[in-house]
Amino acid sequence: MAQQETLLEVRDLRVEFRTAAGLTRAVNGVNFTLERGETLAILGESGSGKSVSAQAIMGIVDSPPGKITGGSVRLQGEDLLQLDAEAMRQARGHRIAMIFQDAQAALDPAFTVGQQISETLRSGSALSPQQAEARAIDLLERVQIPEARRRVHDYPHQFSGGMAQRVMIALALALEPEVLIADEPTTALDVTVQAQVMQLLSELQAESGMGLILITHDLGVVAEVADRVAVMYAGKVVETGPIAALYARPGHPYSVGLMDSMPRVDRQEGRLLAIRGSPPNLMRIPAGCAFHPRCALAQERCMQETPALLPLPDEPGRHSACHFVADIPGRRRSELSAAPTGKSAASEEPLLRVEGLVKHFPLRSRSLLRRSPGAVKAVDGVDFELYRGETLGLVGESGCGKSTVARTLLRLERATAGRAWFAGEDLFALRGEALRRARQHIQMVFQDPYSSLNPRMTAGAIVAEPWEVHEGLAPRNEWRARARDLLQRVGLDPDDERRYPHEFSGGQRQRIGIARALAFNPQLMICDEPVSALDVSIQAQIVNLLQDLQQEFGIAVIFIAHDLSVVRHISDRVAVMYMGRIVETGTRDQIYNQPTHPYTQALLSAVPVPDPESELRQRRIILEGEVPGALDPPSGCRFRTRCWKAAPPCAQEVPALIDRFGHGHPSACLFAEARAPVPVDG
């Protein structure tokens, strides 16, 4: 950073939404500054007001119902909130630009990306169409889109998610703005692609010296790229400061809670310390400090007096809004090697054995005469075993087939080939009544707590449905009492039985989904991304709940996730999937400490670690390109197109998943070799 020059100064910004349901105070006095060449991360959960603040700065708050009710936004001294519509339109793009989470949706589907970039360019200066197109190609090259000259004529739908986000960045940079606001720019992307995009953003920023505001909920991403961070809660900034100091000694109980509740990919930790409760309803923000109902330090004063964002003594550049700043405990660093929950794969029979599982989705041809034009090879030969009471983590990026494995095992999809034995029974051969009976033993927890509960049924009815469907499980007169008991077990109020799903928060709904699965007393529970749709502070609660219940009931769990940190935390064994195949499997420690497959190594190294001092960063592997289409996968090893070890044999031979080192740690790579992602000390 050269000399300090304040680009953007936000003072006491307030935004309200007035709707039929009531008044929502989304932003309640937000203060921060942004220097030239600086990256400021605004960290917060959903509903913390981080995105609305950005919209207010850009002048794109939906109005009505939204209204900016106070404050100032000074861009190099000029208050943007005082500009008229035309002047603000001029400022957008030229001086301040924004990129969004869903780039695909933010681009106009009816025009080529070249047309869209050219249009922006020509709105700024008198360029001929040819000049504008040449400039558009330059920009696409700058954001590292391969074959930019050809792709400039493509439409947005022809770009993958990561590439579309690059186009979006090119579009935002077209007029060389002073400030770029990135609202969750990588949340929708796979972890290996996320690493590429974050690296690109940092490079572009270093080149141009613009100020970057990165809005995110991901503590890892923040630690990777930010210089300073502002933590938001309930529409206010509760803490700001330089990244290293803030991560080392958080100055607000909420920051402490967030950091403690996050599992780490680079470390084995004990039970997660969840923040209790859930983020407040913005129509009913608690009086005093909005965080007090969830805070362990809260006292009488916190309920009455709203703490101001004050500088921390002896710590330059740091501010915190807590009455009891001096009492905040340091971050918990319990690195107890908590023993994995379940048993080791001992002598007993596996509960579930899957052999050669294949699931192809044939593309439907619309013509009657032609044969199907091909098939999406979602799962292409998967074998694994699962023992009673054990947790198997199934990880991989989106589209790798991990969810399809779950769906075929649950008989929601018909397997194309392969067999599965569950407690000695051939799972895929079950029909009719036998299948219905088997379902009692295999249950599922879904990813999206919003759509996995029937909106027309009360919580009580949802939990009791298993007994209604399967006669003889529980006598009718006990349903209600049992449902209440189950709700209590998963941490809800038994009286919640009368409420409908929409009256619950995401975390609470997920608890209902878990209670429904438990109503059967199942032997196997398949959790498909059970926490990925939840807020950071809620994830830990659900992970802890799952672990407790598993120990209490001795259920075997298949835990499917793309989040390698959570998988590390909860699994006994881990299987890594890539393009429909398992590329490596082993115990948790084998996978995380001594990964042998290049894909596992790259995946692990791409995970952002919520620790600015982490040594992991220097050893990062950034993969080239994106996952190829599953319609026509590469020959031989499917990872070879992105692999730095790829050699001619990889194209010919499909590497078998075999135990190459005799440690019970099979790897599907011809050149498998262990590589520790971090120095093996913690």
Next chain:
Amino acid sequence: MTSEAVTRLDSASEAPRSVGIGLILRRLLRDPVAVFSLLVLTLLLIALLAAGQVAPYDPLRQNLRLRNLPPGTPSADEGGFPHILGTDELGRDLLSRLIHGARVSLAVGLGSALLSGTAGTALGIVAGYYGGRLDDLIMRLVDLQMSFPFLLLALLVLYALGPGFVNVILVLALVRWMVYARVARGLTLAMRTSPFIDAARVTGNSDLRIIRRHLLPNLASPLVILFTLEIAALILGEAALSYLGFGVQKPEPSWGLMIEAGKSYVSTAWWLTTFPGLAIFLTALSLNLLASSLRAISDPVQRERWLNAGLKERP
């Protein structure tokens, strides 16, 4: 009463609240649009159930001396009810004929809407849920019928079956079922892959139970609205058929027939066409207005918002 309702709503997220009929009615009665449509529909219902008792005259009694009397003419009988809407070309009391005509119109509207709704919804759900050949077959049939002029089909069938009350209901059901089929199929298709249907399957529900317990309640809201709108469309359809002489037969009163009969007198006796036309218009309008309230009531998510908005506005 109001403040009690408001405090109950304020605590909605803390304590579970059962939404009773009382609360819904109270909310409805506070909405002038809903009150209007309920009023019109109540009057129609009375006409439907007790036309004989309510109507001041026999709708079929002719008196050629009293032809085409303008609205408001006093009764020719001693102390008789005035002809407040006038009389028609055969001297029959227009109000009485309207009341009896309501019976026919509503019966046809309700009857054919129920019939087409049941058949169309069932076929649409089957097409959407099972997909494949069955879906193709049903949807091609829908396309075929969509592209065939409604009146032409109705006239052809009525020509074959002969006109009459029951046949009109059958014909109207036959020409409108595909509206439900399309909506039901689209919604089923979208919902079939949603996680809560997967969850129901994992729980061990049979297909029939999934459709009955999980799919249908979630389709109810849009289908009920469609049903209400369809009644209005079918009343218009009945009027059109009767107007063309293929529906209800003279001298039986029906709104469509009345307009048909009055058309020759438009220049001299405007009330003959205006009042039946107005009746059709008000019925259709009320049903349409009621549909939007019904949508809010029948969905637990919307109901909450709808109740909040309506009960909070006026302290």
